[in-house]
Amino acid sequence: MRVVKTMALTEKAFLETLPRALDSDAYTWDGERAVLARDGRVLSVTFRPQPVACLGGFRIPRADETLDFAGYSEADAEAALARFERYFHRGGG
Template structure:
């Protein structure tokens, strides 16, 4: 059973700001966004989605070093089904290999 998609949540993502900028347009197409610093506001027919990236840090696993960025998602006006559809597509485009 899937957990409900909350209107506001945070997660750590293994990427840098540049990685995020490279993948975002395809992940949200045909929607558009505005950017102010590390905050992205996406226009949606039902409302808007605000994605705020924190400062990128580093996760170390033995000698491996990976970027990690805290990301906050805030949905305004989108019902749970719309939030779920948005996140399914978003996650497909931001999914990293590894199994």
């Protein structure tokens, strides 16, 4: 299963949140991709910065994240994706 998302965050914020979103700090990071391999499954999360969005006086960092789930059942992939989204969710007002 592959999921592509565009998020409003910096690489620093991504890396600070990632261990909680993955429920593990046992992943590798090569500067663009985090890979978590456990229990015969592999989750790869690729982080690609995009141009900053400017709205009036606001500058909003953006990045594309691609999540690739290998060896996951559909239910397990959906649960892992829900956790990822919950930890990266930013409220608005």
